[in-house]
């Protein structure tokens with residue numbers, strides 16, 4: 001197996017053989033040689049229907065012709081200038097119109113974008129503490145790699161992060177109104193901002209309860225704190241625009257990434273003009289990046305957003321309906337604890353009766369999920385290996401491919417009784 005050989009080589013140069021930890025799974029990950037449409041191919045020539053889609057960006061599938069053309073055209077003209085371009089203005093105008101953000105700043109990754117949005121939120125409000133949800137993910141920087149400590153104050157979730165930083169990050173429970181209320185009451189006058197994903201997508205998929213996002217808007221307003229919506233996954237994933245629009249809420253700042261870069265490194269934070277003008281050089285909150293707004297990413301992003309305008313997001317409802325049918329049958333026919341959560345083009349299967357909050361997600365049988373992952377891989381389906389990720393549809397998946405995923409999940413449950 002070439003993947004195994006490559007992994008042994010790779011492990012000499014990269015910790016764990018990979019350049020991002022989610023890519024590792026036991027005994028070794030398959031190494032990918034290419035992708036086209038809904039399929040990727042590994043170095044041994046095996047083809048898979050891809051429901052990982054590079055963890056979300058590739059809503060148009062692999063190597064989409066319009067995105068490829070935009071990148072190629074830009075390649076001819078040069079790919080980095082360290083100076084502003086017309087391309088940025090055009091994408092800024094499109095995104096402002098489609099999302100309602102007055103102003104924005106382009107970055108290269110979601111991690112950078114949330115880090116700078118948080119710095120901006122602290123500077124704007126003049127307050128130090130921030131609130132995030134337990135198991136919400138906002139990238140790999142110190143402000144947000146924080147786990148629950150005693151009370152709401154956070155502790156570092158990785159060695160190397162100072163306690164002094166983490167204790168200013170307070171941890172609330174997604175979908176628990178009281179936990180948020182309590183934190184705001186107990187830290188009155190000290191909370192700069194609350195940052196959350198509108199739909200949790202890094203603990204599997206968990207939708208907000210009715211009224212929860214509105215409640216977050218109201219409580220942040222009441223306590224003079226900012227609401228930052230992290231739409232790195234949900235932007236253009238649930239509708240043609242933001243999930244904030246879907247839930248009818250106007251956050252102070254929005255962070256976007258993944259889809260809006262069409263598969264190239266790209267993200268942004270943006271929102272109200274009065275807040276965004278505090279960013280340097282119009283304001284004094286420092287933020288910078290050599291590759292920010294680079295022409296290749298901006299071209300790929302623009303082409304993607306323009307293509308998406310032609311797409312019908314309702315197709316994802318049909319796809320979820322198809323999968324749900326198989327999951328329901330598996331539950332009934334084999335007495336399996338299984339459920340499917342999904343909205344728009346993001347979904348996840350949990351081995352639990354239902355998952356409406358983080359505790360229920362954590363209680364689902366993640367070992368069984370890993371067995372399902374391996375079974376599906378063997379049968380030609382590529383998924384994220386972890387229970388605690390989202391799976392994604394693209395607009396180039398075909399109905400038959402969704403049926404076949406559902407059928408294979410059903411088959412796994414009928415033939416694998418090794419559950420806890």
Ligand SMILES: Cc1ncc(COP(=O)(O)O)c(C=O)c1O
Pocket residue numbers: 055108109110111112114137138139140197201202230231232233257258267
């Ligand atoms: C909601 C959310 N925010 C931020 C990030 C970080 O983005 P990046 O990996 O581009 O740094 C991610 C990445 O998965 C994410 O899902």
